[in-house]
Amino acid sequence: MPSESPRFSDLVARHESQLLADWFAQQKASRATRLDLIGEAELEDQSRRFLRAFRAALESGELDDISRPAWDEVRDFLQEVSRSRAMQGFRPNETASFVFSLKQPVFALLRQEFAKAPEELAAQTWTLSMLLDQLGLYTTEIYQQTREEIIVRQQQELLELSTPVVQLWDRILALPLVGTLDSSRTQVVMESLLERIVSSGSEIAIIDITGVPTVDTLVAQHLLKTIAATRLMGADCIISGIRPQIAQTIVHLGVDLGTVVTKATLADAFAVALKRTRDSRTHVIEGA
Amino acid sequence: MDRIPILKMGEYLLVTIQVDMHDQLALQLQEDLTERISRESAAGVLIDISSLDVVDSFIGRMIGNIAAMARVLDADTVVTGMRPAVAITLVELGLSLEGVHTALNVERGMALLREKVAARHA
Numbered sequence: 001m002p003s004e005s006p007r008f009s010d011l012v013a014r015h016e017s018q019l020l021a022d023w024f025a026q027q028k029a030s031r032a033t034r035l036d037l038i039g040e041a042e043l044e045d046q047s048r049r050f051l052r053a054f055r056a057a058l059e060s061g062e063l064d065d066i067s068r069p070a071w072d073e074v075r076d077f078l079q080e081v082s083r084s085r086a087m088q089g090f091r092p093n094e095t096a097s098f099v100f101s102l103k104q105p106v107f108a109l110l111r112q113e114f115a116k117a118p119e120e121l122a123a124q125t126w127t128l129s130m131l132l133d134q135l136g137l138y139t140t141e142i143y144q145q146t147r148e149e150i151i152v153r154q155q156q157e158l159l160e161l162s163t164p165v166v167q168l169w170d171r172i173l174a175l176p177l178v179g180t181l182d183s184s185r186t187q188v189v190m191e192s193l194l195e196r197i198v199s200s201g202s203e204i205a206i207i208d209i210t211g212v213p214t215v216d217t218l219v220a221q222h223l224l225k226t227i228a229a230t231r232l233m234g235a236d237c238i239i240s241g242i243r244p245q246i247a248q249t250i251v252h253l254g255v256d257l258g259t260v261v262t263k264a265t266l267a268d269a270f271a272v273a274l275k276r277t278r279d280s281r282t283h284v285i286e287g288a
Numbered sequence: 289m290d291r292i293p294i295l296k297m298g299e300y301l302l303v304t305i306q307v308d309m310h311d312q313l314a315l316q317l318q319e320d321l322t323e324r325i326s327r328e329s330a331a332g333v334l335i336d337i338s339s340l341d342v343v344d345s346f347i348g349r350m351i352g353n354i355a356a357m358a359r360v361l362d363a364d365t366v367v368t369g370m371r372p373a374v375a376i377t378l379v380e381l382g383l384s385l386e387g388v389h390t391a392l393n394v395e396r397g398m399a400l401l402r403e404k405v406a407a408r409h410a
Contacts, residue, residue: 194372201392228384229375234368234391 008124009058011113012051020051022105032097037088046081046098053077063127066134078135082142086150095143099136103129163189165196172273173202174266178211186222190229197235204273205230208266210241220255227260236276238262240269292317294324299331300401301363304394306339314350321354325361331408332401333358336394338369348383355388364404365389368397 012019024047027033033043053073060070067075078099085095106128114121163185166174175193179185193205207223209215215223227237240263242250250257263269292313295302301324303317325333335351355365366389370378378385389404391397 190376191372194375197392198372203392203396225379229372229379232367232375232378232385232390233370233372234393234396 008110008128009055009061011109012055012058015109016051016055019105019109020048022108023047023051023102026104027098027101030097030101032094033101034090034094037090038085050074050077050081050098050102063131066131066138074135075138078139079142082139083146086143086146090143092140092143096136096140099132099139103132106132159185159188163192165192167196167200167202168206168270169274169277171201171203171277172270173197173200173205174208174270175205176208176211176266180214181212181219181222183218183222186226190226193226194229194233197230197233202235203277204236204238206238206240206266206269206273208241208269209239209246210243210266212246215246215249217253217255220250220253220257224257224260236261238269238272240264240266291320294320296324296328296330299328299405300398301325301328301330301333302336303333304336304339308342309340309347309350311346314347318350318354318357322357322361325358325363330363331405332364332366334366334368334394334397334401336368336397337374338371338393340374341371343374343377345381345383348378348381348385352383352385352388355385359387364401364408366391366397366401366404368392368394 024044027043027047028035028040035043057071057074060068062068062070065071081098082095085098107125110121110124110128114124164176166176168174173193173196175189177189181189196202197205207226209223212219223239227239230237238261239257242262242264261269261272263272290307290313292303292305292307295304301321303321305317307313321333324330333354335354337351340347351367355367358365367385368391370390389400391400
């Protein structure tokens with residue numbers, strides 16, 4: 001209804017302060033507003049800024065599609081609001097209710113203005129309802145996006161945190177593993193360990209699995225692959241921190257650790273590693 | 289027809305692979321190397337693959353074969369300087385090159401080779 005829409009934007013312009021007051025009161029009364037997470041001043045500021053952008057967009061007359069350039073400012077603002085609310089711990093419906101709660105004051109205003117023209121009232125109500133629905137859904141979409149970004153970032157951080165390669169001594173590395181090992185994590189572990197072996201010129205890597213809660217055949221296979229790759233590069237691996245239950249599981253599962261050296265504690269493994277590197281150094285000196 | 293040069297250092301043979309390995313080159317190397325080991329009666333072979341950044345199953349198997357042949361001809365083989373990406377690829381291909389000695393770099397590989405040969409003479 002392009003010919004009618006300018007009239008509504010005039011209406012909003014004329015009654016902006018009343019609309020804002022009604023809307024704000026409406027939001028304050030609603031439990032979904034979560035005044036425990038957001039201050040009244042901030043809420044009022046957000047409401048005012050949204051209404052201003054909303055009015056500016058209404059003036060364009062393009063009320064059927066919020067992806068048009070005229071709605072850029074509104075969308076940017078809603079994006080900002082959704083993001084900050086996602087960070088503040090709002091739930092998705094509480095975030096969307098910011099826009100949906102505008103419906104009641106807007107419809108009240110329409111009823112008041114078009115009391116004598118029911119046809120016009122119905123048409124305007126429909127247009128605005130569609131418009132506000134689109135905007136509300138847009139906030140939900142952005143909310144979801146933000147949450148996904150947060151999850152991906154946390155996963156990445158967790159992955160980086162959980163695979164530290166520690167230089168214990170000259171030519172001895174330690175890799176304390178904490179948490180469950182899956183394929184993608186083992187890949188990261190393997191790569192970072194091999195890179196460190198090259199950059200530090202280490203001969204022995206101690207893989208400590210004290211913090212690994214369970215070892216199944218898959219985890220064992222991942223470990224064996226890492227050890228095989230390490231050996232191919234010319235370094236040796238020692239596994240330490242195998243708990244009694246895990247030793248039982250490994251044998252019950254029939255996993256063959258083959259020629260891999262295993263030690264009960266990291267300290268024992270370190271002692272073996274020290275002895276070996278000392279031996280190999282004497283050999284080098286004798287040979288030279 | 290290009291070949292990979294084989295250098296003689298005392299009782300050891302030194303091979304450094306510095307070009308992309310293709311199948312024909314690997315076969316040629318296998319032939320040349322076995323020939324040289326038996327002619328020089330070499331005690332050890334060192335293969336440096338630190339410049340090799342791509343391997344496939346054929347090249348992986350070739351490296352294993354060369355080591356096995358050298359052992360039959362009474363020479364120890366050490367493969368040195370394998371890159372992390374190459375090591376991961378070989379493991380994923382299921383080629384863990386059992387029986388091949390490995391070292392981080394040529395210097396340590398040479399020390400390992402001397403050690404192995406000395407142990408055999410003793």
